[in-house]
Every structure is written in C-alpha cells, then in structure tokens.
Amino acid sequence: MNKRNQRRSGYGLLYVLLLTTLVSGFASEAFRASRYQFFLAASHAQKLQASSLARAGVNLARAGLILDDNEFDDLEEDWAILSMMSQMSPLPVGNGFVSVLIEDEEGRQNLNAMNESELLEYFKALNLKRVKQGDILDLDIVEQNIERDLVDSYLDWIDHDDVERQFGAESIYYKRQRKSIPHNQPLATLAELLLIKGFTGDMLFGRKGNPRLYDMLTIYGPGKININTTSRAVLESIIKMEQPYSSDWIVDALMQYRPYKTDAAFQSMAARYGLSQGIVQRFKVKSEYFRVLATGIIGSVEEIVEVIVKRSGQKCDILVWREGLKGFE
Template sequence: MLKKRYIYHPTAMVRTNQSAHNCGIIRSVRGIALLTVILIIGVMSVAVISMSRKNIGVITVVERERTRLNLLTAVESGIAIAHGLLLKDLAENNYDSLLDRWATIGADKGILEIDNHRVEIRIEDLSGRLPLNSIVENAGITSALFQLLKDYNFLIREERQPTQLIDSVADWIDTDDTVRGDGAEKFYYQSLPDPYIPRNGPMILPSEYQHVKAIDRNLDFGNESNDGLSRYLTVFGNDSRININTAPLKIVNALAGGLLNDDLLESFERYRNAQQNIAELRRKDWYRDLPGWPSRVVIDPRLITTRSNAFKIVSRAEKDGIQAKITLYVERTPGRISVNYRKVM
C-alpha cells in the first residue's frame, strides 16, 4: 500500500500560522467590541435611570405646586367667606361681641370643607386691643398700657422698661426729633449695630413696634411662663377706643385702673359670653350691672366702645404636608372691607 507523501513547503507553514493568528485577532476584536457594547449599554442605562429620576423629581415638584395652588384657591375662598361674615354682621347690627358669627367660626377650629379641602378660618377682633398709634393723643390709652405692663407677668427686664416703652412708642410716631423722657429718636436708632430710621408717623405694619426701643422679642412673644405683649397691641383701626365686649380681660382690668380681682373678671367674662345677654352688650356700660361690681369702678366711656372696625383674618389649609396660609389685617366699613396688610405663606 502506498503511503501518502507530505511535502514540506515553508510557505504552507507560514499560511497555517497566519490563519491561526488571524483567528485570534478576530476573537480579540469581537471580545473588545462586546465589552464596548456592554459598557455603552451600562452608561445608557445609568443615563436613562438618571433621567427617569429627574423626570420623577420634576413630576413631584409639579404635583406639589399643583397641590399648593389648589390649597391657595381654597384658602382664598376662606378669606371671601370671612369677608362675607364681617359685612353681614355689620349690616344686621351696630355692635360686636364674641357671640357674633364671625367670632364663633373659630370656636370649633373654624374648619370648613372647600373644594375638597379642609380650610381653617379664624377672625380676631383687633379693636379689643390697645391701639399704639393713639398713644400720643390719648392719655387714657397710655395709662392703660402702663397699667397693663405694671400689673401682669410680662418679661420686663428692668423697672424703667414700661416708661421707656411708652415714651419710645410716642417718639416713633410723632413727627419731631425731640426725645421724650426715656424715649428715643433718630440718633438712638442710627447708633445701633444695624441702624435704621424711625417712621415719625403712625405705624402701618403689624410688627413694626418690635423695632421700637425697649421692645424686644421676649417681651413681645413671651414664653411658657410669661405672657407676650403682642396679644394686646395693634397698630390698625381708625378708632382709638377699645371694644369692651371683645377686649382681653387683662386690658379690661387695665382700663379699670387695675382695681378688678379675679372673681370680678371671671364674672365679666361669663356675662359677655352668655347668649342670653347678647342684647345687653350693645350698651358699653353693661358691666356696671354685674353682681358685686364696685360702684367706684367706672371705665372712662371715652376709652371704650361696643363696635369693632379692625380685624385679623387667617385662612389656612394643609394636604400631604403642603400648607397654604393667608393672613389679612383689614378694616371694615359699611359694605366694604379694606386690606391694610396681606401675607401669603
């Protein structure tokens, strides 16, 4: 049997080695290409996820803003309801008390269902507070403020502070630069680390009095043990008289020269909060008919009234941790509500 003969040829060996080498190269290129594709897919996946997260973030922001706008619409409706209550009350009678519908709307937290939102409405009578802008022209209001500061547990730093406060408020709103007693004028305020100039005119902002010498944050807001002065003061209203039907009891006692004990003040409060007495509250001297009222205690009729014209309205709603709130300081005249200050949160 004949054997096959294999003839060695050097070029054949070369071709065989080249073929194997080329196959290796091709496999390497394919591997690199595959890795490249995997890397590209990975990068694109990260980009897509990142974009998705951004889109989700944008959607979340849009949804939150939509919710807030809906809440603002609801609280604006709450403001309109408050306006309506105040105007209706004025049209129906010529005196105000804590038994009026505008006052009792907050008794049950003032929660109303508006556009599928729970809206809290609160109306406060500012005419029951001490009108700071009347201090210069009304000595009776000045005396009542001094009595209030002297008799009750406010955060007074030193004995002279009540006098400093009253003189400084008067200097703030008068038109001259003459310093009263313990007061302060432009020179004092410009010497502060953050200088400013007093208005030299009636205050027009709710917390403007906080910039007056002798009034600090502790005195204004108080703490757990001490009352804050802010509950008893106002810069709004076109009447320097105080509504005896809505004034806080501490102001009532200050108007009475500090002569009322706790029993008389409790009797005063029960009477004006009893529905059966509502007709009597049109008289500003109704308190003199209270059992045990001292005949010698007569509040100066020039300082008091039974009618209110200045109010604070708060309308608030919340959903999913998002809140909308509108605060208004208004004055009421027949058929009209005028806004003195508005704050939206």
C-alpha cells in the same frame, strides 16, 4: 482566534458595557428628572388650589361679617361660631378643606391711638420686663419699671422730629447700632416694635414673665375696645390703670355679664364698681375692624392668607392682604 483579535473582542465588550452603563444611567437620570418635574408640577398645582381655597375662605368670612346686622358684637355671633367651628373641623370644599379664624381687632388696645400719659399708665399696668443674661453664673438680669424708657423710645420712633427724649432714641442711636432708623409715623405692623430700642421678643411673644403683647395690641381702629370680645388679659390691663389692687375681681364681674348690648348697659355696670368715666369711655360694644386668617388645605399642602377688613354697613373692605404666611410664634 489570535491574540490581537481576542484583545479587540475584549475591548469591544468593554465598550458595549460602557455604552450600556451610560445609556442606563442617562435613562435613570431622565426618569428621576421627569419624576421630579412631575412632582414639582403636582406640588405647584396643589399649592395653587390651596391658595384658591384660602381666598375663598376670606370671602366666606367677609360674608359672615356682613350678614351680622346686630347693634353689638360678641363671641356668640354667627361669624364667631363659624370661626370656632372651622378651627375645630375645617370645612370640606371640593377635594380640599378651608378653615377661617376671625378675630375682632377692636378687642385689643390700639397702640397708635394712645397719648403719652396713657402709654405710661398702660405700660406700667402691663409690668413689662426686660431680661438679659448676666456675665456671672449665667443668671438672668431682670429690668423692671421700664415704662418710661419704652414710652420715650416708642414716641421717638413715631414722631416727626429727630430730637431724642430723655430715655428715647432717634436716628443717631439706630445708625450706631446699624439698625433701621425711626419711621417717624404710626406703626405699620406690631412686629415693628422689635425694631424699637428697649422692646424685645420676650415682650411681644409673652416670655420671661411678660404678657403676650402680640395678642393684646393692635394698630387698627379708632381706639375704643369692644368689651364683649376683648380678652381677660386686655381688660385687666386697662382696669389696672385705675384699680391695680382690685382689678381681678372687677374683671370677673364685668365678664360675667357679657354680652352688653349697648354702651349704656356697660357704663351702668362699670359704674357699680367705681370705675371712672375715663376708663369706661375706653370701651364700646360694636366693632368695625377684624382680622381674618384663612387656610386652604389640599392634601398635605397648606396656604394661608391673612387680611385686615373694615366692616361698614353692607360692605366689608379689605385694608391689608398678606399671603404665603407660615404661621406665628
């Protein structure tokens, strides 16, 4: 074989090797692409299944609330036990699991239902703090006794005018800060507090010595608090408005005798500890508004649905529906 033929043979071999490499590369890429598409399809299917389970969890919670026909609500009702048990061990459904968290929204203080004087007393009882990092030695600067600032800013946010209160803020302030302007209506979510001048994430999520407002406040219901389902923190914050120095042992006593089956039963007990009608009338024993957090689980995939429902007789209407939640701080 002459040199020219040898050279052609070598070129041919290289060409074959190149084609082989390209073909194998394309095959490998095609395999990876098909495997990725299969993974996406399987993941999407699991997501849809988990979402369906979460929706089923919402209906399960609604059914549990409707079946509760007592004249009072407390934390030993069937709906509360269902919530507790499914949090401990999710319920098996088909090839997945469901957990439901049911919380009484009326076990919290409704911020939208309070007037100016009540807000001042309440924020003072909460002892909210605003903490900033100082310029010297990185020491925190703690602002206390800020209830007047917070109330003025909050009321300016929800009122219908554009006139600033003494320590408040209206649209001019927010435009300068390049922030959302006041909504001029009651809060739509608690997270909206973070848009209002003076309020901080430390207050909402209980950092830097603040109570966790996210667990203590609501924007639903007529305003009275269910004495049987409320937390110690919420109850103490209300009692402190009138009895700042003896609230601790009064709260102990009132919680010891739960559940109260009638409003009159609680009012009688509260009167023994010198609580005024103004404080006593803030509480009740029956609830209408509940929050349901339903989680559907398929393998490692979780889908969460959060709803606010209003129970009335044999109905449990959905007022708010949120999907695709990834949990809270």
